[in-house]
Amino acid sequence: MTIKCFRLFFLVLMLGSAAKIKAFELDIGVVASEGSASSLPAKWYSTATFMEIYVRAYKDSNGDGIGDFNGLTSKLDYLQDLGIKGIWLLPIMKSQDRDHGYAAVDYRKVEPDYGTEEDFKRLLAEAHKRGIGVIIDYTLNHSGAESPLFIESAKGNPTYRDWYHWSDYKLRWTNWTRDPTWHESNGAFYYGLFWDQMPDFNLDNPEVVAYHQNSMRYWLNMGVDGFRFDAVNTLFEHPETGAFDKRKNFAFMSEAILPVVREYENRFAICEVPFHSKDASAICDSAFYFGMHARMMGSAKFKHKRPKLVKDILDANMDEMATILSNHDSFTGGRLNEQFAGNIGKYKAAVTTLLTLPGTPFVYYGDEVAMGHRIDKSDPDADHRLRAPMSWTADPINAGFSSGIPFRELARNSQVDNLDRLSKDPNSIYHHYRDLIHLRNKLPAMHSGSFSPLSIDNGKVFLFERQYKKQRLVIAINYADSSQLVKHVVFGQCLKNLKGAHVNQLMSGIRIPPHGYSILLECS
Template sequence: MISLHHHLRALAITLAAGTVICTLAFVPAVAARPATDVQTVSTPWWKHAVIYEIYPRSFQDSNGDGIGDLKGITQRLDYLQSLGIDAIWVTPFFPSPNADFGYDVADYTGVAPEYGTMADWDELTRQARKRGIRVLVDFVLNHSSDQHPWFKEARASRTNPKRDWYVWHDPAPNGGPPTNWESIFGGSTWEYDAATKQYYYHIFLKQQPDLNWANPGLQKAMHDVMRFWLAHGASGFRLDATPYLFEDPTWPNDPDVKGGPSVGLKPYNSGREESHAILREMRRIVDAAPGQAILLGESSTPTIDDLAKVYGSKADEINLPMNFLYGNLTHLDAKVFKRQLDDAHSRLRGQPPVFFFSSHDHSRQWTAFGDGVHDDAIARLTAAMTLTAGGTALMYYGEEIGMADLTAAELKDVPLGPKRVVADKRDPERSPMQWTGTAGGGFTTGSPWLPVAQAAATTNVAAQSADPHSILNWYRQLLTLRRDLPALREGSYVPLESGNADVVAFARLDRSGQGVLVLLNMSAAQQRLAISGWAGGHVPSDGRVLLTSQPDATVDLANPVLAPFATRLVAFRVR
């Protein structure tokens, strides 16, 4: 940690105290990212990036069929550039039967017709590159669809060359499943194949048979998939379901199926030591590609120390493992969040943490944390916490305008059919992007595959772009500060104490000694603080409010008072 007394100089930011809520005049102007070739960037962009997750089916429909597509994403790149993100992660757009909406892949090197063509993908990456935006492919590496040609060959006979590309096992002595393990999606992890009289393993749906990463042929095929997308302009991969590549080869029964670790974190089905060699080889492949390609990992772990291992003992595995210990939290508890923030900055062996809330698998943070009264203030707070902490931050499309989950009433009468082959419990957080208040929300001119939320009439990009006090412009201000201030972009983390069980306090500090104090009141009551933990016990001077959700905020670096669910960012220096 850099001392607050080391090489201090006057704060370059000349922002006035008493900033009015979301008033753009008091923050750096939101500027479009320079249209530079991302290949020329020499610093490790990913250590402090903001990556924006796009569920393509719901982002922008370019042809009126009610399903978002790759051309639609390309049409919205100017918006993404103006927002100030560094990269987009596009969830699966491959050919798929859609038992799990794309996460059951039937062709790893194709584009599903509803999403467009390979030419559309190539154009997307070209246009993104012109705007300084990288594009990550969601690589489903644990399993394929049961309709993939590989699996069709594998189940053709026990002697088929691709049989061992999947995980097969003889029945138990009683003729039943080999073990009593449960699938993450419910039921047994085993499905019987009558033709070959063996069971195949699936930790997710039965339509998603697990790949056998111990097989060299399977490894080569998947490495070829990576090289294919890198050659087609991808800047790396979001790796799906990384903990589940190997299982305990002794196949023990679980002595307590319903107890102990959650079903996806059992010692026999996740985080196996064998995975490290596989991830190191994937890292070598992206490291060999031009332009600092990366691996972003869906890396659920039981502890922060287990998460540290996912980076690799020599920081040579996943560049950015997602921190689910933070992302799975759904209740505002300052003590819990402070512990997670402190741990992520102190116990990951110096590697960048990855913070997120909303995703295609998580309830939107507006819904998860909102109390029905202070929703807007809470949304600003959760955004500030994620975007001012160190490392890399993930955003989910629409969170920047305060999109909420679809309600049960909005989903009740939505039919199943070609556009929506199954009803998924995660449908509420996958609704179409709310671009305008018009019919179709600016997402489509046709009938959308899921309904556009009724709230789109007032909660949409067009309306919020024109409102300087909107949550969208709050995000834009946060992203601008993160980009322009060295303390927030890559500064060290200072684990302050707020002296109040309901308030999170921490600071970010750059090499010159300029810093940003972050204060987050996670309660519905006014709170007074007694901030401690400054180096040498000396409270810094010359505080200036950078951004606040509390209009009457004043500068006090020792004993500030925060309104209910208030957020305050204060620039400081020490004499």
């Protein structure tokens, strides 16, 4: 079936299956768009700094050792004070894994460990009161194997057999870890790219697509401010080779998925497409720029020269790109504290880069308090160590995360690096994040301005301009272990220091301390 046929099938499906509301107590019925208005500023996401939050690990409100919606709601004032304007929640739908949430079994119910639907609605309402938008993770590619839909499909139920991919023989496709992707069940084989417990949906089936469309409306009607679409590059495969079909993936998102988001005012759609980030930004509001992530980290570690980072910026439409230093997946590296081996100077230089360059920055929860992680080599899931309970206090039992025993080991350094201690130290990484996020919120040139690199002889310093209308900033970041004197004709102009290194003699240049920075504003 071609992508162009989808709309005709959707119309037929809407007319013909409205009466089929329940499937084994699973709601698969039609959900009408309520087009709910947004209380947030227009295109709020284009100027926001986001926090990526794993609800299970953020804050426990009832002492069961598991983070929940009410716990997160209790920390919204903290996020507001930090300057956060957007929250991305890792999957919150009912899942079989009771962990990361990417093995959903019901796309229209919240994870019971996190609370009730009313608890989630309250979270949304309280976030909106503080001017914070909330987007949720949405997995189009696969469900959990314990979904009633897959169970019936595996039984051979003709109504649901074609909701997933089945073969009479095992195809020899493998994924990026060289693991097989076709798995046996009841004498046949189904396709599960990531894991045998995550069978891939057959997105050529219009009933499956309609189920996703209606499920998206379910959450948008509830008031969520958009979606982060997981693994967009994996939605369709070539039928003979198993290679990802980029053209079909992008056409599907453009024709079948994004129009649903557009039914609602002021909603945000961001896509995860690791291998084609710059292309994906043309069909989504934004896409994570994984290539730039490597350049920013490399610059802060002083392994990459500035021109590589500049080229990445100039090659992309940064207004449509999202930037990160780390996230919940181990393929982006470990926690920042681990990646920089505890070198807070380099850590700060990376954060400065993230928050002063163009793009929409996403901060992973806990990085603002330098959370580390324990490495368990016997654990087959390396991602677990990146998802420890948030370090709120120095309590050796629960780090202020819970009044009970946390569901997972605490960060290895929680008794030293935690919000309670770091918030009292004006030179801490916490205040570094907070100061720069607030400055970014305040200055249009910093969150929405153009980018122009400035050429200097000193290869250890990144010097550039950001400009929005008449507001012009000159920003210098020193990636070296020693202080650097930076000279440029721009310093002969009228500039005032906003943040960073103390500046006296602009005419003779500015001296930037090791891993330090300076943000200068052109005099008005």
